[in-house]
Amino acid sequence: MRKEMVLAVACLSLFGCQQMPTGSKPPLEGKFIDSPRARPLALQPMTNNPWLNNALVDRLAGAADPDEVRGFGKLDLTEQMAQVESFQVPQLQTYCDQVLGRLLAHWPHTKPDIKVRFSASESFGARATVDNVIYLNLGTLQAIESEDELAAMLGHEAAHMLLGHLDREHFFNQQKKLLDASVTAVSLGATLAGLESQKSGTSRKLVVGNPDAVGKTIVQSSLSGTLLKAVSDNFWNSSWTRAQEDEADLLSVDLLSRAGYSPRGAVHGIQRLQSFEGSNVSQLQRYQAQQKQLFSQAIQKKGVSGLLEQGIQSGVTAAQLAAVDVWKDFGKTHQLPAQREEALARYIASEYRSERRRSPQLASYQRQLLGGQSGKVLAGQVLINRATKAIYQGDLNEARRLAREVAQGPAAKSMRAQTLQFVLAVQQRRYKDALANLEQVPDSEWQYASLSSYDQIITLSLSLDRQAQAERYLQRGQVHWGNQLMAPLEISVHLQGERIVQAQQAYQSCLSSTSKGLLAQCESAIGRFKPQQQAPANPLEQLGLPSIGKLLGS
Template identity: 25%
Template sequence: MMQFPVSLKRLVPGSMASNRSAFIVAAMIATTVLSGCQTMKTLQTHVSGGTYNTFDGKLIESAEDRIADPVEVTPFTTLLDQFNVEQDGQQIGFNVRNRMETERAEALKELSARDLELRELQFNSIQELSGEGAKALTSYVYSIVSRLIEQWPHERPEISVAIIRSDNYSASMSANGILRLNTSVLLNADDEDEVAAIIAHELAHALLQHHNADDQQAIEDKSIIVASQFAAGWLAGNSDNAATQNAAKALMISGFGMYRINNSILYPGWKRHQEDEADLLAVDLLFRAGYDWERMTTVLERLDSEQKRVQAEKIAREQEIENSKKQLGEYTNLSDVLNVGLTNVGKDLSGMFDGLSDDHAPASERLLETKLYIQREYMDGDFPPEADTASLQKVVWEGPGFSAIKKSVYGERARILAERGDLEEALDLALKSLDGPTDTDPVARRIAYLARKEQGQKAKALLNLELAHQDPQAGMEIFKLLRDEYAERGRWDDALQTWHDALLKFPEQITAAIYFPERISLLARAGRKSGTIESLKQCQDLNISAYVSALCEEAAKPITSPDTPSETNSNSETAEKVGAPSVNWQSPS
């Protein structure tokens, strides 16, 4: 039997007649060939020696032809939606119609796309700067965005700003038009022109609709796989001839091979093409807005240094892991087990470091491209204007934004120290970042919780978690820590309420598959028989999956197994009130 290198499942029932199959396969292959625009652009860039060599004049003057159109529902995408393609558990492409229906449904909700995205960030403990000082900084950054976007001669997307607490010198633009600017940019930039250069680059991604180009590439990937695999299966199933079988295998392998080439060789180049476009358009926007356009090279030089630093840390960490493995191997007969564990840790850390730099093409290559473009288009004109240092100084270091920046700096340094295990020094910095005993900042309060717990001060540790839980920026980790602390103390009502609060705050992230096993476990450990049985029935009635049902049953065993004592907690009224989730769980059909 032919083995498919990817999982290809047709999502609609019934079989197709041979002539209809042949027509569909031919249509899909033809459309796939015609839709290879991203790949051709990539090849053109590689052959020409750089994006700036693929056009004459300034990029902004011909930018309209580069704006990527959104993926829309067509007969071809409708056909493609009938198939689910996976490789190594990762979905290739997406269902166009389902995404559009989801987006329309999200638009009808009270929360905006921006709010939903920020909620996702909070869930993962990535925090937006908050408070009065943060408002001043956000307003300042948005004034730069407005000044730049006014230079765009085409349709202007709606852009909003979120300043993220992070010590990484970077920014990003989401598909929802949210500019996420890390506080490290404001701290390390020499002047407003440098900040504007970073913003202009990210803004260029939105103006050129690069996320639409990514969607187009994903659809192209999926069509290649579906067309080749479907055609191979059709050929193999309609003839026992050896030549036909070999042709089917060749077709299957070639389709998979083309997908691998696209993603391993050409697609990173397509990403490079996007980055080049954003760099060059940023130069044009800076020039038109009256900023020093050469600051784009300053940004790329900083990014180049950052990438080299991250790579050096990655190499040093990998060496440290290797040394640890050797030492452990010498002193314990459990070396084989430990080596496996350390190898996995090494892979996780390696992936973490890779993630810091893989979002963008090598900065050194982009720097050269940008310098050549500036030399070609801007060296014959006026000198760049003098950079604006006063505005940045006034807002970040002297104005109302300083308090927010100070909190961010202390908090981030404390977080890094805590991750290294230096809780005493981390606690000192965390306390300095707090504005009094009632400050609920979740970063500082989490560190204080960890430090006080290590010191054996359980009451103070819990108090810090309770304060963090009250903060609007509290992430999922805070809710889990507080829930488990209450459970450890036998405060079951508080544990259940905290888990319920988490569900209310993160309804998109905490699915029924996550919520019910944890809830049932709390009820069962508390000895609450009726609540456990009721929640177990809810979980089973939803028919989420056999795996989730098994998790729920396992969580309920302290109650459902023989010789289980009756309810031990007399406060059943509170348990009932906390125990009825006000969420309309959707059972899969």
């Protein structure tokens, strides 16, 4: 047992999990923006570990294949619509950029280049991405009523970027990778330590000397690793995230007030979120609500014995769900909207007593949202959502009716609208019309096309012997997605054009990828034209294993 413990300690110290700042923060005095906490959160030095970008760690951790989510040929045409969720509204875009600029003018530190985009989701919310883009949901644009609320939504998401919060996801993903790798390494080390040389006829082979002991060590390390990962995900990560949400709320109020907006805009946004989410009932409460019916059925079927049986089962399950509720309460990444509303109201009353009396700017937002083309574009996006739902439900007549209505409005040439027309035309086997629809999409809209969309478009073009069209789409995809991710389609385009050497070169570029999904697609595309590979001289590589040098990242 001592040997296995040494292995565990060695593996953990080898991977060297990073430290997160865990010291408690001093209570806030005065405005958040003036406090020492209003600084970008620097995590880069902490994640500068040579093991983090290492093939051995990736293999031991079972690093996720990036193409499993957005790979080629894995989505049918109706699911393809769900991937094209972004859309453009030029006038509203300019308006949002101006509002965001007013807020950022009051940030005293370095300002990242933040962009605003629109998502077709009809839920209430917004999100910030690591590449400094704020996505405002269609449902949010429809729900809010004033420029102050818009500024609050933009300010909250921008605050995450200004304070460096978006490094958190990368940080914890790296920690999880190291932890997963260390647990796997303990299991692998225990197995290797238990190997013994055993004679078999005229040869010798390696076998596990004490399978029970090795198995016990592996089970123990797996259980310990699972517990550690659960604690990290549910307590460590979530509590830090909640603190960041609090900071983003406070900073957004500071920026709102200094930019001349009513700080109540932040409170109104949270109230709308609370209304959208509705009452949040725990699993335990839902479970208890079902018990009256179960107990009634049990006593009718088996009398008192049935009542006792149901009581025992219900008690056990209720205890389990109660534990889950407690665990989830610790693991929440956001406070409940009511708690956030109360905290912000106290902060505004304390720091912005006079500013809170400002009237919200209703007219300016209503003009931008409802007046001119912007309101019509948003209405068109709602129709596209309804048509997509109709396709999913198999009601193609309703989908076509809605598509005709979209075609009469200003959203007709958008990527989402033309993808809808493409999907409907393909389902009717009108392939030439399908491609003609996509030809109407402006170049600026092609940044919203998914990998799956390019797969469908290029494959269809090749099947209709439209080589030039396929190459044009390929070039667009390479601009937005990069050459390597588009390699399977590049191989297909070159083979169709009888450019064997270029196809083989594209295949060679695939071999440097660690994505199994991408490699499989390249293998399928190259087919019988796959170039001959030299047999590996290293014994490990002959067995399909990486060499020691590759494992160690050298």
